[in-house]
Amino acid sequence: MxxxxxxxxxxxxxxxxxxxxxxxxxxxxxxxxxxxxxxxxxxxxxxxxxxxxxxxxxxxxxxxxxxxxxxxxxxxxxxxxxxxxxxxxxxxxxxxxxxxxxxxxxxxxxxxxxxxxxxxxxxxxxxxxxxxxxxxxxxxxxxxxxxxxxxxxxxxxxxxxxxxxxxxxxxxxxxxxDRKDVLIQQEYVQDVYNNARTAILLSNSPPNATNPLSINTLLGPIQAANPNNTWASFAGYVDALTEYCANVTTQKWLGKLGAVDVYTSSHCETLVESSRIDYGYLGPFGVQG
Ligand SMILES: [Zn+2]
Incomplete structure (x- = not known):
């Protein structure tokens, strides 16, 4: 307005x-x-x-x-x-x-x-x-x-x-x-994109002390809590990746832009899903070559 x-x-x-x-x-x-x-x-x-x-x-x-x-x-x-x-x-x-x-x-x-x-x-x-x-x-x-x-x-x-x-x-x-505002938002969006992609990559990597997202260890407890519910298991997978992306992004950007703590999680969820179906980074749910 x-x-x-x-x-x-x-x-x-x-x-x-x-x-x-x-x-x-x-x-x-x-x-x-x-x-x-x-x-x-x-x-x-x-x-x-x-x-x-x-x-x-x-x-x-x-x-x-x-x-x-x-x-x-x-x-x-x-x-x-x-x-x-x-x-x-x-x-x-x-x-x-x-x-x-x-x-x-x-x-x-x-x-x-x-x-x-x-x-x-x-x-x-x-x-x-x-x-x-x-x-x-x-x-x-x-x-x-x-x-x-x-x-x-x-x-x-x-x-x-x-x-x-x-x-x-x-x-x-x-x-x-002005132009600087456009460049700042571009950097923020690129960070969200990179962190969403990293989360997918980690989910397709072996578990270790620094990787809590490996599908090998992540999915078992979610499936146990939601037996015979494919969508619940998949939603839990996306939630975990989104949380990782939001934590990493928020650590860098909190205080630099308004409402980082309000909407970063939604941006991460959007870019996790877009990385999968738009960009083709399906991670553990892709065709394994
Ligand atoms: Zn509109």
Whole structure:
């Protein structure tokens, strides 16, 4: 919310980028009106999630043109919501929006957070907006911000850094970001990834004094406690790997980013599972060559 307001004050006066949830929608309109009395001509959907465009109906009532990636429209047809009207204009790839002397570049580089999420770039102002990807000063929201494609979420940090920007708008928590924030989160995510992979590797290695994760010793007690329950045994395996990953990651990052103790475990669980089924590191459950 704060980000969106700050964005509005420094951006093209006839453009509005994205609205937040309905309870705050009126505040956004008031914020826009605090910096311009020009008509609001366009509304760009950053992505389809309700916590970011759930107040879109307020602007739709005023006759603005809603622009979105075609996949955002598709997602909105799956979960229809009168608070999030379908866009009037859709596109594939990229779209450039010119209004008076202002330009917004709308780029789609794949589902880095969800299908249809846009990188919204104001070249004149060197402002980049990508919602629910980087969280300046904080770890991401749970499960890598509910990433629907984990590999794309991880790669997105490099995509972001290819843009020439000074200010980054992430859409959550309490401040704007910059390139350093993107690099810090990239390092954190890479650590979680590495620690998840190490946990899988250890589970596929012989047990010893420093390896409590070996499948040879880990699975027996879990199976004994959950006889004839395959899913319970597997959940116990993933839980143990997640706990290892979270402990190692938290030791390094606690105090360096906000909420390391809150969400690191969920990020580890996401990357343990993604390492297995997306990246193909199946460990003891893979095809043994
Ligand atoms: Zn989202």
């Amino acid at each position: 704060g980000h969106t307001n700050q964005c509005s004050s420094s951006l093209p006066k006839a453009l509005s980028w994205s609205t937040h949830h309905r309870l705050r929608g009126e505040n956004i309109l008031a914020a826009i009106r605090s910096v311009t009395h020009l008509p609001i001509s366009h509304l760009v959907y950053s992505h389809f999630h309700a916590d970011h465009i759930g107040a879109a109906y307020l602007l739709a009532k005023k006759g603005v043109t809603i622009i979105a990636h075609e996949l955002t429209e598709y997602e909105l047809t799956i979960t229809p919501d009168p608070n999030r009207p379908l866009p009037h204009v859709t596109f594939k790839g990229s779209h450039t929006l010119h209004v008076d002397n202002q330009t917004l570049q709308l780029d789609y580089h794949g589902p880095v957070h969800c299908p249809g999420n846009l990188l919204i770039y104001a070249p004149k102002h060197k402002i980049l907006m990508l919602i629910d990807l980087v969280f300046p000063g904080w770890v991401p929201f749970a499960n890598l911000a509910e990433a629907q494609n984990v590999g794309m979420f991880v790669k997105a940090h490099d995509l972001i850094l290819k843009y020439d920007f000074k200010y980054y708008i992430g859409g959550h928590v309490n401040r704007l970001g």
